[in-house]
Each structure stands twice: as C-alpha cells, then as structure tokens.
Amino acid sequence: MAPSLPSFWEELWTARLALINGAIVTVQLSFAVIVIGTGIGVLGGLGLAYGRWFLRWPIRLAVDLLRGIPVLVLILFTFYGLALFKLRVSPFGAGVAALAAFCSAHVAESFRGALQSVPAGQGEAAKAIGLTFVQRLVWVILPQAARRFLPPWINTTAEIVKGTTLISIIGVVELLLATQQAIARTYMPLQFYAVAFLVYFTVCFAIAQAGARLERRYAYLRG
Amino acid sequence: MPPEPLLRARGVHKSFGQIEVLKGIDLDVAQGQVVALIGASGSGKTTFLRCINRLEEYDRGEITIGGEPIGYRQEGTSRRRLSEREVAAQRAHIGMVFQQYNLFPHLTALRNITLGLVKVLGKPKAEANRIALGWLERVGLAERRDHYPYQLSGGQRQRVAIARALAMEPRLVLFDEVTSALDPELVGEVLAVMRDLARAGMTMVVVSHEMSFVRDVADHVVFMEGGQIAESGPPGEMFGRPRHPRLQAFLARFQQGRAGGGPLTAG
Numbered sequence: 001m002a003p004s005l006p007s008f009w010e011e012l013w014t015a016r017l018a019l020i021n022g023a024i025v026t027v028q029l030s031f032a033v034i035v036i037g038t039g040i041g042v043l044g045g046l047g048l049a050y051g052r053w054f055l056r057w058p059i060r061l062a063v064d065l066l067r068g069i070p071v072l073v074l075i076l077f078t079f080y081g082l083a084l085f086k087l088r089v090s091p092f093g094a095g096v097a098a099l100a101a102f103c104s105a106h107v108a109e110s111f112r113g114a115l116q117s118v119p120a121g122q123g124e125a126a127k128a129i130g131l132t133f134v135q136r137l138v139w140v141i142l143p144q145a146a147r148r149f150l151p152p153w154i155n156t157t158a159e160i161v162k163g164t165t166l167i168s169i170i171g172v173v174e175l176l177l178a179t180q181q182a183i184a185r186t187y188m189p190l191q192f193y194a195v196a197f198l199v200y201f202t203v204c205f206a207i208a209q210a211g212a213r214l215e216r217r218y219a220y221l222r223g
Numbered sequence: 224m225p226p227e228p229l230l231r232a233r234g235v236h237k238s239f240g241q242i243e244v245l246k247g248i249d250l251d252v253a254q255g256q257v258v259a260l261i262g263a264s265g266s267g268k269t270t271f272l273r274c275i276n277r278l279e280e281y282d283r284g285e286i287t288i289g290g291e292p293i294g295y296r297q298e299g300t301s302r303r304r305l306s307e308r309e310v311a312a313q314r315a316h317i318g319m320v321f322q323q324y325n326l327f328p329h330l331t332a333l334r335n336i337t338l339g340l341v342k343v344l345g346k347p348k349a350e351a352n353r354i355a356l357g358w359l360e361r362v363g364l365a366e367r368r369d370h371y372p373y374q375l376s377g378g379q380r381q382r383v384a385i386a387r388a389l390a391m392e393p394r395l396v397l398f399d400e401v402t403s404a405l406d407p408e409l410v411g412e413v414l415a416v417m418r419d420l421a422r423a424g425m426t427m428v429v430v431s432h433e434m435s436f437v438r439d440v441a442d443h444v445v446f447m448e449g450g451q452i453a454e455s456g457p458p459g460e461m462f463g464r465p466r467h468p469r470l471q472a473f474l475a476r477f478q479q480g481r482a483g484g485g486p487l488t489a490g
Contacts, residue, residue, distance in 0.1 A: 124278055125325035125384075129339035129391055130315025132308050139338060143329040218329075 008191045015182040022178025029164045036100040041107020048112040066105035079170045095167035110152035114145040147218035154211030158204045229254045235284035246450040255424040259437040262447035268430045276317040318388030318396035324380040326372040332383045333368040358386035378409030395426035446470045
C-alpha cells in the first residue's frame, strides 16, 4: 500500500516556524523602512517647502530620481552598489536602505504638498500674533498639514509592506521567500500563496483601518 | 508741540515686480485714534496695512510704532534688518484682523485666543484662559468657547478673530476689510464690536468699504488712489466737502448704492 501524502494542514504545521519567521522579518523590514523613510521624508518635505534653493534643489533632484526608478532596480542597485564601495552591508540592511530611500522620496513629496496646501492666511494669522517660524510650524501649520498628509502616508506604508516582497530577490527570507521555500518542498503553490495573501492583506487592511480612524480624529478641520 | 504719533509712516514705497503699488505714503496715527483707509480696490490700502506689521516688506521709507522702526534697526546711517524672532516680537504688539478671519481650524475659539497668550506672551495657561474668556464675553461669544471655527457663523468667527487680536493687548490693531466676506446680515454684529473698541480708546487702522461705519467711527479718513494718499481729513470734511474728483466719484457711487436701497458699501 502506497504511503498517504501529508495534507496541506500537516505541511502548514511543518512550515509554521519558517513562515512565522518570514512574517516577523517582513514586519521588521516594514517597520524599519517606514520609521527611517518617514523621518528622512519629513525632513525632505520641510526642505522642499521652506528651504532655500541650495537646499531645495538637491532634495528635489533626489526625490525625482528615487521616484523615477523601479523599486526592484533600486534594491538591486543598492545591494550591488554598496558592495562595490566595499561597504559590508547585510542583504537585510541593503533592503532597508533601498526601500527607505524609496519611502522617503514619496513621503517628502506628499509632506511638501501637505505643508503647502495649508492656506497662506493661516501662516499670516500666526505671524500676526507674534509666533516665530518654528512656533507657527509646530502649533499652526503641522496640525493642519497632518490631516492632508495622512492619506498619502498610509498609502505609502501599505506600499512599503507590499514592497518588502521584492527584498527576497537579494536573499532576505521574508514572508514571500519563506512561502516559496515551503512550496518548493511541498508542491502546494496555491495553498501556500493563499496563506501569504491572507497575511499581507490582513496587515495592509489593518494599516488602512488605522489610517481611517486617525483621519476621523481630524474631523474638526473640515469647513 | 503735538505729541509723537503712535504710528508714523514716511515715504513708504512698495513694488510688486514692475508695478509700484505704494508711491510714498505718509501717515500719522495718534494714540487712541481711529484712522480709516478708503479707496477703490487696488489703490494700495491693504498693502500699506500689511507693511505696518511687516507681513509685506516695503522697499523704501520708514514705519515706526512708538518711535521704534518695524522690521529693522537704525545703526548710524545704515539699517540692520531684524531677525525673524525680533520681528515676531514686534508683531505681538500689533494686532491684525483679516478679511477671511484666518482662525486656526484645529483649535477651539478659546484656544485660538490662548495660543498667542501662552506661546508668545508666556502667560500661564490658567491666566490665558481667564483673559481669553474675558474677551469672548466682550464679543458676546463666551458660550461658544469650546466650538471649533467650522461650528461658528462668519460673524462669530470674525468676532473670535477680533478677540484673538485684542487679547494680546496690542498697541494698535489693523483691520483689513473685516466685513467684506460676511453676509450682509452678519456685518452689523462685527461693526458693533469695532464701535465698542473705538469707544474704549483702542488705536485702530481700518481698511473698510463700510462708509457709514467710517463716517460714524473714524477720527480721520484717508482716501487712497493709485498707491498714494489723494485726500485725507476728518470724516465730516471728507464726506461733506470732498475736494479730490476721484473721492467725489467714489463717494457718489456709495450714495447711489444707498439711494438704490443697496448695501451701505462702496468700492
């Protein structure tokens, strides 16, 4: 009698640790990229909105360049480019650097747009009561720009989570590569991709919901 | 010798590119005086008003408040521009109320007023709240203190904006066509607050198209035309015996508006 083949659930149980590790790497990657990319992007957006030409022009060049390159090319370029300069960076580090650069460019552009969408009269009214530039920014402009910045930022973070799948090409065992390794062992592509589908969807859906909730908190800005 | 005016402008010139919008404005405003700037749109009234608190930089001339030049320091024969922080400190003493209210939409009526008190004047929060509430009471909006601007009518927003400017205890207040964006039935409540302030001795420079308000409240009326002061004087003289043909035409349009049962505005 031929031995019975293990079911999908048995295979899933066997692969569970590898998949969980892959998911953890995906979350770590996403978190690092979003934090670093948002930090740099916010500074870039401030530079674009308020900087003098010698600050604004290089930022504009970098932003346009990074937004014009496919993410996959950026990842490969960063991975091999850093090695060319004898910089010993792990694939994880190179992946974070590449995706953070991509993320920061998008954040910089949407943050600039958000800052500049605050009506000029708001800044003037803040000036008229004697607030300094930093005070105007902190107490008047940023709270209003935040609401306009949130939707594109949420969109970018979801794109980043999805973009982490591309890091597998340089050998980082994140969720997608862990899934593919399980498939190579079990020949159950549909089932395991369905698992990956569910995990990615859950994470991105949660991000979108959190964003929507945050947006509702800014309801007082309407009208 | 007459006392030193609170606001003194001499030879103020301002151009936007090739277009010269102020061609040498001279104006004195004494403490407690209400000066109204009238004239057609594009005559330079608002630009001049914005030069007073340095929202616009002028090209030539000088503007002083209480003898202190605004935006620069005289050092011998040369002028040194003040830092952003120093100009901000000067602006804290010059209130301004805008045509579009420009209330901060993310702050309640009360917090719109306390922001400057706490962050600029450094007052403790409790004292700032007390002052702000006092001003909201004065403009008849104490019960709306926790309302956001979008929950207020245009007239209420403008009264909060006036309270925000006045709470800083400015030496003078600039009003830039503060009723122009309001529905006609809401104009009265804002003008009533301004009349109250004028009676209380507040020094005010008012750009307005509300001719009846100007005639009743202003101590001195300045008619601007093409970036210059074409005629100025007490309201009785300006409205009763206008000399400049453009002022005569300007006031005639206003009279026609009244005769036709239209709004009491001109320009």
